[in-house]
Amino acid sequence: MSPKNGNKPRVLSGIQPSGNLTIGNYLGALKQWVAVQHEYDCFYCVVDLHAITAVQDPAELRLKTRESAAMYIAAGIDPEVSTVFVQSHIPAHSELAWMLTCMAPLGWLHRMTQFKDKSAKQAQESIGAGLLNYPSLMAADILLYHADFVPVGDDQNQHLEFTRDLAQRFNHLYGETFTLPSVMNPAAGARIMGLDNPTAKMSKSEASENHAIFLLDDPSRARKKVMRAVTDSRREIRFSQDPERAGVNNLLTIYQAITNEPTEAIQAAFADKGYGDLKRAVADTVAATLQPLQTRYNELMNEAGYLDSVLKIGREKAAEIAEDTLKLAQDRMGFLAPS
Numbered sequence: 001m002s003p004k005n006g007n008k009p010r011v012l013s014g015i016q017p018s019g020n021l022t023i024g025n026y027l028g029a030l031k032q033w034v035a036v037q038h039e040y041d042c043f044y045c046v047v048d049l050h051a052i053t054a055v056q057d058p059a060e061l062r063l064k065t066r067e068s069a070a071m072y073i074a075a076g077i078d079p080e081v082s083t084v085f086v087q088s089h090i091p092a093h094s095e096l097a098w099m100l101t102c103m104a105p106l107g108w109l110h111r112m113t114q115f116k117d118k119s120a121k122q123a124q125e126s127i128g129a130g131l132l133n134y135p136s137l138m139a140a141d142i143l144l145y146h147a148d149f150v151p152v153g154d155d156q157n158q159h160l161e162f163t164r165d166l167a168q169r170f171n172h173l174y175g176e177t178f179t180l181p182s183v184m185n186p187a188a189g190a191r192i193m194g195l196d197n198p199t200a201k202m203s204k205s206e207a208s209e210n211h212a213i214f215l216l217d218d219p220s221r222a223r224k225k226v227m228r229a230v231t232d233s234r235r236e237i238r239f240s241q242d243p244e245r246a247g248v249n250n251l252l253t254i255y256q257a258i259t260n261e262p263t264e265a266i267q268a269a270f271a272d273k274g275y276g277d278l279k280r281a282v283a284d285t286v287a288a289t290l291q292p293l294q295t296r297y298n299e300l301m302n303e304a305g306y307l308d309s310v311l312k313i314g315r316e317k318a319a320e321i322a323e324d325t326l327k328l329a330q331d332r333m334g335f336l337a338p339s
């Protein structure tokens with residue numbers, strides 16, 4: 001069974017439009033998406049159904065969904081090459097998610113770190129069931145397109161393992177249906193940490209001012225955040241897994257993820273330098289990344305109709321594949337086809 005056109009392996013990934021995208025989203029996900037788009041047959045979706053596992057303001061969700069799609073393109077995704085679409089535009093995602101939810105063992109779901117972390121922050125009675133079932137929806141996103149690779153930051157690796165396990169369970173029970181996907185993490189930048197607290201992952205929903213660099217931060221503001229980043233009381237500038245040195249390691253990681261320079265070359269370049277020099281160098285590369293991205297983003301948001309036409313074409317291309325896979329899975333599970 002080969003559901004694919006041509007010989008290119010398929011890639012699928014998505015970002016939740018649940019806030020403003022950060023440099024963590026860029027370095028962990030978007031930058032890889034751009035890098036692989038000519039080599040693979042890529043599908044990039046704005047996962048709005050995932051965003052509603054937390055209550056969203058309706059007008060804000062609509063806006064963030066468009067903004068996220070614009071950001072994908074501003075970051076370098078070429079909609080003529082990759083398929084860009086909105087998850088909720090393809091009902092097959094919700095339909096397959098239900099079928100997979102019914103097969104997902106509660107034990108597996110309860111083991112998910114993201115569920116444990118997020119649910120720990122809320123009162124048990126008020127946690128929506130969607131938060132627990134979230135990985136089944138993510139599995140549906142991936143399996144509908146028979147994705148071979150899923151480029152993500154390393155916080156999503158456990159969800160990828162879950163997706164593979166669930167696909168295997170389905171294939172075992174109902175016959176070969178789904179492709180088992182592999183995770184694709186970037187060599188540098190798979191986990192960018194908070195600038196104010198380098199032992200916690202940088203997150204778009206963290207409120208404190210100096211935690212995250214947002215892709216739409218004014219470059220001078222982004223620069224200030226870098227200059228205020230937490231470091232340590234030593235002097236040595238080296239990559240290190242020592243939690244005490246997490247701040248310097250994070251700055252070096254951001255620098256490496258942006259410049260793609262090898263570890264040794266970076267350490268040699270900063271051997272005789274101080275933390276102020278490191279921060280200035282990181283601030284420069286960050287500002288140089290944000291500037292062109294923001295120019296393109298503003299053009300896209302002001303270009304009437306363009307984004308909608310991209311999402312319409314994306315929806316048509318994605319729907320064709322997703323509906324075929326859904327039909328196959330429904331047939332395998334024993335649903336009576338409508339006549």
Ligand code: TYM
Binds near residue numbers: 015047152191192202
């Ligand atoms: P989300 O929206 O939390 O994050 C989107 C992408 O950004 C990466 N990321 C990071 N990478 C490095 N450092 C960070 N600090 C950082 N923060 C976020 C994430 O790893 C992710 O790649 N469940 C997913 C969305 C999703 C999805 C999918 C992904 C839904 N369906 C299907 C791939 C395939 C999520 O919540 O991502």
